[in-house]
Amino acid sequence: MALIDDSAIRSELNDIADYIQSLRREISALQANDLRNRRIPAAGHELAAIVTATEQASNTIMECAEAAIAADLPDLAAYKAFIAERMTIVFEACAFQDITGQRVAKVVETLEHIETRVSRFADATGAKDASGPASDKEAAEVERKLRLFIHGPPLAGDGAGQGEIDKIIEDEAKSATQDDIDGLFA
Amino acid sequence: MSADISMPILIVDDYKTMIRIIRNLLKQLGFEDVDEAADGSEALNKMRGRKYGLVISDWNMEPMTGYELLKEVRSDPSLGKTPFIMVTAESKTENVVAAKKAGVNNYIVKPFNAQTLKSKIDAVFAS
Numbered sequence: 457m458a459l460i461d462d463s464a465i466r467s468e469l470n471d472i473a474d475y476i477q478s479l480r481r482e483i484s485a486l487q488a489n490d491l492r493n494r495r496i497p498a499a500g501h502e503l504a505a506i507v508t509a510t511e512q513a514s515n516t517i518m519e520c521a522e523a524a525i526a527a528d529l530p531d532l533a534a535y536k537a538f539i540a541e542r543m544t545i546v547f548e549a550c551a552f553q554d555i556t557g558q559r560v561a562k563v564v565e566t567l568e569h570i571e572t573r574v575s576r577f578a579d580a581t582g583a584k585d586a587s588g589p590a591s592d593k594e595a596a597e598v599e600r601k602l603r604l605f606i607h608g609p610p611l612a613g614d615g616a617g618q619g620e621i622d623k624i625i626e627d628e629a630k631s632a633t634q635d636d637i638d639g640l641f642a
Numbered sequence: 643m644s645a646d647i648s649m650p651i652l653i654v655d656d657y658k659t660m661i662r663i664i665r666n667l668l669k670q671l672g673f674e675d676v677d678e679a680a681d682g683s684e685a686l687n688k689m690r691g692r693k694y695g696l697v698i699s700d701w702n703m704e705p706m707t708g709y710e711l712l713k714e715v716r717s718d719p720s721l722g723k724t725p726f727i728m729v730t731a732e733s734k735t736e737n738v739v740a741a742k743k744a745g746v747n748n749y750i751v752k753p754f755n756a757q758t759l760k761s762k763i764d765a766v767f768a769s
Contacts, residue, residue, distance in 0.1 A: 605737045624742060
């Protein structure tokens with residue numbers, strides 16, 4: 457019968473206890489509840505406000521453009537005054553850009569805050585990434601995007617330009633062979 | 643052959659602002675009879691109730707995308723010949739190739755201008 461080495465077991469248990477303590481510190485440092493309850497919802501509200509502001513500005517600018525196009529004033533002075541008034545409204549509407557820029561900065565700050573904490577947690581725990589989606593819902597969305605070619609707007613230089621698209625559409629012969637299609641992806 | 647300016651046109655987009663932009667550009671080109679739908683399924687319903695001379699559709703919409711709408715339209719004998727222009731920010735080559743294989747008549751990448759819209763409509767009705 458082998459002798460049980462109490463000191464070795466104690467040492468192992470101490471190491472495990474230290475690791476659990478360290479893990480608890482790192483989990484606490486993540487501030488997951490603060491992220492979930494405050495920072496992420498706040499970032500969501502900022503993004504929603506950006507969408508609303510850009511939509512309002514676009515509508516105001518389009519209303520001015522529509523009014524200018526439809527303007528039918530008999531004398532030139534009245535017409536010029538009308539157009540000047542509408543253009544002033546356009547200038548005012550463009551102020552949205554400053555406010556939305558500040559809102560974007562707040563969202564970026566939140567993303568950096570999350571990145572810092574997640575990076576620290578991953579480093580401290582030696583976390584390895586599991587492959588695949590995190591839920592059935594996420595898996596379904598990934599599958600839908602792949603099947604329906606949904607990528608969203610590309611960054612500058614990432615997508616095809618109108619000229620390249622025109623070539624694909626206009627060149628009827630291109631639809632004939634796989635080699636031609638493969639050439640488009642080369 | 644050029645486009646008949648009295649033909650009804652259906653714009654399909656989930657952004658009201660984009661619909662308004664396209665509607666205004668079409669108005670400048672002389673097209674006054676313009677309907678709108680917020681996604682592919684609403685568009686399909688409208689197309690089954692009225693014959694449109696042209697469909698101008700976004701790609702990325704829910705629940706039914708413009709790509710799915712295009713394939714539905716092309717597989718329906720009563721709608722299959724409706725001219726269809728995709729207007730979208732989806733500008734990957736694979737999107738253009740997929741749309742072309744599905745039977746799109748032309749493809750415009752956002753953002754675009756009035757001249758591009760005009761030239762693509764002209765091209766569709768010249769061919």
